[in-house]
Amino acid sequence: MEALTIIRPESLSLSSEQVRALMPYFLVFGGIMLATLLAVVKGIKPKWPVFLLAVATAVVGVVASANLIPDATIGMFNGMMVSDSYSHFFNVIFMASAGITILASLRYLDREQLQHPEYYVLVLLSALGMMLMTSALDLIVIFIALEIMSLAVYVLVGFRRTDKKSNEAAMKYFILGSAASAILLYGAALLYGATQSTNIHEILKFTQAQPAGMTPLFTLGVWLVMIGFLFKVASVPFHMWMPDVYEGAPAPVTGFMTTGLKAAAFASFMRFFISMGYGTTLSATLQAHIHDILWVSAVLTMIVGNVIALTQTNLKRMLAYSSIAHSGYLLVGLLAGSGTPGGYSAVVFYLVAYAIMNLGAFIILTVISNREDTGLNLHDVSGLASRSPWLSFAMAVFLFSMAGIPPTAGFAAKYMLFYSAIQAHETPLVIISVLCSSISVYYYLRVLVYMYMREPVGSAPASRVSMWSALAVALMVAMTLQFGVVPARLVEVTKRAVASL
Amino acid sequence: MALSEFQVEPWLVLAFCSAIFFIGLAGLLIRRNILVILMCIELMLNAVNLTFVTFSKIHNHMGGQMSVFFIITVAAAESAVGLGLVIAMFRTVRSVDTDEIQLLKQ
Numbered sequence: 012m013e014a015l016t017i018i019r020p021e022s023l024s025l026s027s028e029q030v031r032a033l034m035p036y037f038l039v040f041g042g043i044m045l046a047t048l049l050a051v052v053k054g055i056k057p058k059w060p061v062f063l064l065a066v067a068t069a070v071v072g073v074v075a076s077a078n079l080i081p082d083a084t085i086g087m088f089n090g091m092m093v094s095d096s097y098s099h100f101f102n103v104i105f106m107a108s109a110g111i112t113i114l115a116s117l118r119y120l121d122r123e124q125l126q127h128p129e130y131y132v133l134v135l136l137s138a139l140g141m142m143l144m145t146s147a148l149d150l151i152v153i154f155i156a157l158e159i160m161s162l163a164v165y166v167l168v169g170f171r172r173t174d175k176k177s178n179e180a181a182m183k184y185f186i187l188g189s190a191a192s193a194i195l196l197y198g199a200a201l202l203y204g205a206t207q208s209t210n211i212h213e214i215l216k217f218t219q220a221q222p223a224g225m226t227p228l229f230t231l232g233v234w235l236v237m238i239g240f241l242f243k244v245a246s247v248p249f250h251m252w253m254p255d256v257y258e259g260a261p262a263p264v265t266g267f268m269t270t271g272l273k274a275a276a277f278a279s280f281m282r283f284f285i286s287m288g289y290g291t292t293l294s295a296t297l298q299a300h301i302h303d304i305l306w307v308s309a310v311l312t313m314i315v316g317n318v319i320a321l322t323q324t325n326l327k328r329m330l331a332y333s334s335i336a337h338s339g340y341l342l343v344g345l346l347a348g349s350g351t352p353g354g355y356s357a358v359v360f361y362l363v364a365y366a367i368m369n370l371g372a373f374i375i376l377t378v379i380s381n382r383e384d385t386g387l388n389l390h391d392v393s394g395l396a397s398r399s400p401w402l403s404f405a406m407a408v409f410l411f412s413m414a415g416i417p418p419t420a421g422f423a424a425k426y427m428l429f430y431s432a433i434q435a436h437e438t439p440l441v442i443i444s445v446l447c448s449s450i451s452v453y454y455y456l457r458v459l460v461y462m463y464m465r466e467p468v469g470s471a472p473a474s475r476v477s478m479w480s481a482l483a484v485a486l487m488v489a490m491t492l493q494f495g496v497v498p499a500r501l502v503e504v505t506k507r508a509v510a511s512l
Numbered sequence: 513m514a515l516s517e518f519q520v521e522p523w524l525v526l527a528f529c530s531a532i533f534f535i536g537l538a539g540l541l542i543r544r545n546i547l548v549i550l551m552c553i554e555l556m557l558n559a560v561n562l563t564f565v566t567f568s569k570i571h572n573h574m575g576g577q578m579s580v581f582f583i584i585t586v587a588a589a590e591s592a593v594g595l596g597l598v599i600a601m602f603r604t605v606r607s608v609d610t611d612e613i614q615l616l617k618q
Contacts (some may be wrong), residue, residue, distance in 0.1 A: 111563050118513040158586045162593050169597055179613040181614045185597055186549055189590055193556035196583065197533055200560050202524075203576055204567035 021230060026088070032085045032094030035075040035102055036142060042068025045134045050128035057128040062117055065131035069110030072134030072138075072205055076102035080504065084511050091149040092212055095511035098146035100359070100504060104366055105145075107272050109138035111483045112267040115374040119479035123382065125170060128224045137163035141275035145282070150199035150236070153279055154192065157243070160275060161188050161444040164268060168260040175384060180259020185253045187242070195239025211286040218288040218356060225294050233287060233297070240283065243276035246342055247311040250335045257331035262384050265327060266373025269334050272367035277341055281348075281355060285409055287512055290349020305346050306440065313339030313447040322455050326376055326387045329454060330369070333413060336378040336451060337365055343437070343444050344428045348433025355512070364420035368412040371487030375406045378476050378484075380489040392458065394467025402476065403462045405488050412491050414455040415448055420494035427502070525566045533559035546601070546608045550594050557587045 025033070046064045050057045076099045084095040111132055140160030147153045165188065169181025203209045206217040207227040218225075242249040257265045289298060300355045316336030323329035341358055348354035379395065379402065380387050382397045396403040422440035425448065476484075492502050536555035543549055559587060561580045568576030605612055 135544070151582055155582055155586055158590065162589060163599065165593055169600055172600050173604060175604045175613075178597070178604055181597050182601050182610075182613060184545065185544075185594055186540065189553045189594070190537065190556070193533075193536075193560065195551060196557065196560045197563065199579075200563040200567065200576075203564060203579070204570070207571045207573055207575075209575065209579065 014163065014441045017264075023305070024477070029087050029094075032079060032082065032087065035072055035079065035099070035106075036139070038075055039068055039106070039135065039139050039142065042071065043132055043139065043391065044303050046132050046135070053271070058126055061128035061131050062113065064260040065135055066110055066133055069106050069138075072106035072340060073103050073110065074141075076100075076106060076142075080508070083133045084497070086148075090212065091145075091152050092146050093148050094146060095508075096284060097278075097282070097508045097511050098142075098287040100508035101145040102142045103361060105138045105141040105273050108267060108274075108366055108370055109134050111370055111486070112263050112271075114483045115266070115377055116263040117479050118475075119261070119377050123261070127296050130170060133163045133167050137161075137167070137267075141271055144275050145278040147279070148282075148286075150195075150202065150211065153283075154199065156478055157192060157195070157279075158409065162271070164264070164272065167264045167267070168256060170264065171383070176259040177261065178259075180256045183259075191242035192240050193247070194242070194290045196237050198232045198235025198237075198239060198487055201228050201235060202234075205229035205232055209447050211283055211452055214287050215288050218293050221294075225297050230297055233301075236283065237301070237308070240276060240280040241308065244273060244280060244338045244341070245335050246338050247315045247335070248308075248340075250312065250315065251455040253335055254328050254331040257334070258325065258328045262327065262373060262377040262380055262387075265331075266370050266377070269330070269369045269373065273334070273338070273361045274366055277345075277358070279346060281358065282512065284345060285349075285355070302346060304457060305342060309339050309342035309346060309440065310443055311339075312336065312342060313444060317447045317454075321376055321450065322358075323454070324389045326389065326392070326458065327384070329458075330372060330376075333451060333454070334369070336447065337361075337413075339447070340425070340428060340444055341365075343432055343440050346440070347428075347432035347437050349434035350437070351431050353506060353509075354431040354435060356502065356505040356509040357424075359508060360498070360502060361424040361428050363501065363505070364412070364424035364491075367487055367490045367494070368409045368419070370419055371484055371491065373407065374480055374484050374487070375402055375409070378402065378480055384479040389458065389461050390468055392467075393461045393465035395462040397467060399476075402484070405484050406462065407459055408491055409486050410455045410458055412495070414452045418495040420491045423498040425494050425500075472481065522566055522570050526563065529559045529566065532556075534563070544610050546610060549610070550591065550598070553594070554586050554587060554591065557583060557590075565584040 042064060042291065046061050049060045049064060079094065081097040084093060086093050112134055120130060137160050137236050140156050140163065143159060143161035144153055147156050165181055165185045169177050171177035196481040199209055202214055205226050206213060206214050230401050258270065281367050287293060289301060313336050316332050316339055320329050320332035320336065323332060326429035339362055344358035344361060348358060376387055379392065408419060415421045415425040429444060533556050536552040536559060537554035540549050543552065561583055564576040564579050568574065602608055
């Protein structure tokens with residue numbers, strides 16, 4: 012085994028540029044450790060110090076990552092990690108969604124008598140896993156980051172420890188999530204067998220060297236890794252866990268999962284997808300197979316997500332199915348990405364828009380729900396507009412955005428996604444997407460009809476909105492409208508991010 | 513090399529690994545006891561470990577053997593969280609049978 016020389020000692024030390032590029036990770040990690048310490052200091056109540064420190068960490072993470080977006084690409088740790096615009100752009104999304112989730116959770120945790128400081132630490136830890144996942148270039152590092160992210164989220168899903176539903180959701184998520192990670196890892200092992208490396212750039216070089224045929228080992232490895240990713244983004248037929256988990260998890264955690272987890276899974280999936288040479292160096296047969304199967308999966312995901320969402324009366328569950336449907340649109344973008352310049356940037360833009368509107372919607376669900384997340388059925392929101400006009404207005408903005416109605420971010424995102432798919436000659440896929448999208452208008456607007464046009468049932472008092480939640484919702488509304496009206500700046504940034512891949 | 517006389521064919525080991533992996537996957541889908549399901553997850557991860565080591569030996573390349581250490585560490589963390597969740601569930605449901613946890617409608 013003379014191959015030990017591949018690990019050179021000099022590649023283990025960090026240059027000053029690398030330290031600069033790693034700053035967001037160091038700062039967030041430091042914040043997490045400090046928060047953990049604060050949580051166990053004797054003699055102080057940990058609630059406020061940990062909460063404020065967690066918010067500060069998230070803000071620092073956002074600022075530090077945003078500063079690094081224009082920087083050049085820097086490889087790190089013997090090519091295992093990379094710092095490029097793409098990873099830092101997603102870091103901003105993860106830290107922002109973690110920060111917003113933390114802001115929205117304070118009052119919720121008080122109400123549910125769950126005010127444990129671990130909650131904030133786990134949210135940040137999961138966000139750190141996401142950050143590592145998008146900047147990982149090695150399948151093993153992707154696996155480790157995926158587990159850092161998932162393990163924290165398993166605990167968060169089961170955070171309402173005395174509630175059977177929460178436990179059940181955590182258990183289901185844990186079992187299926189671990190199985191998916193194991194499948195991804197087995198794929199990585201087979202790819203290692205086929206190409207002698209787990210580094211996705213080395214795998215790309217391997218496909219470039221052999222344009223004609225792929226060994227069965229390589230094909231199987233690619234498929235197993237893809238199945239692992241498809242599970243994480245909840246595309247049909249690997250979507251069964253999502254509605255149950257979303258319904259059982261505490262509402263702010265569900266919001267965090269729909270935004271952070273989905274964006275992380277897609278970001279890493281996209282990196283793998285491009286790096287394995289789809290659309291460029293991958294052999295034509297394998298590429299055709301991947302295209303056909305993802306095509307079917309995207310169509311089924313959109314149809315199943317939208318059609319089942321029609322029949323849901325629980326808002327959390329409805330949004331879970333709508334989240335599955337949105338995964339379908341994103342898969343359309345992924346398939347079209349290689350066929351047109353700026354194709355992948357449409358996916359990134361969609362992820363941002365989706366994160367904003369979904370986070371906002373879940374904060375509102377958090378605020379209007381009763382104890383133990385009950386009272387989230389359709390008839391519970393009837394007449395909400397007369398009780399809480401501002402909340403209803405914000406919810407309306409988010410629902411319009413999810414349905415893709417201008418002038419919201421959701422419209423701009425869908426427009427760009429479908430436009431890039433048409434340019435990539437995926438017209439049948441776009442027709443199906445648009446039809447599915449028009450189905451979705453029904454169930455999104457039904458909520459609006461209940462909120463604005465029905466009489467209130469009973470005499471529920473207006474929901475009390477904490478200052479922090481109000482701040483978070485206002486921010487989300489402003490961003491939804493801003494990216495809907497003037498998307499140009501965000502488009503520029505997403506293009507720059509994708510160009511660095 | 514006295515050891516080489518006892519060498520196993522690599523493809524045999526790989527076939528063995530994939531058999532273990534799919535036994536684990538099947539057990540995860542079929543069995544009803546959560547503790548057994550946790551063991552099945554471990555089985556899958558260990559099959560992956562063995563695959564990595566085998567390929568590492570075939571290619572004469574150290575990367576695979578190093579990956580195994582990371583996977584073992586992650587698997588340990590995963591079991592810890594999994595068992596924690598099982599305990600939390602047992603406290604409320606008083607059972608470790610997956611048939612007992614069907615509150616969330618399919």
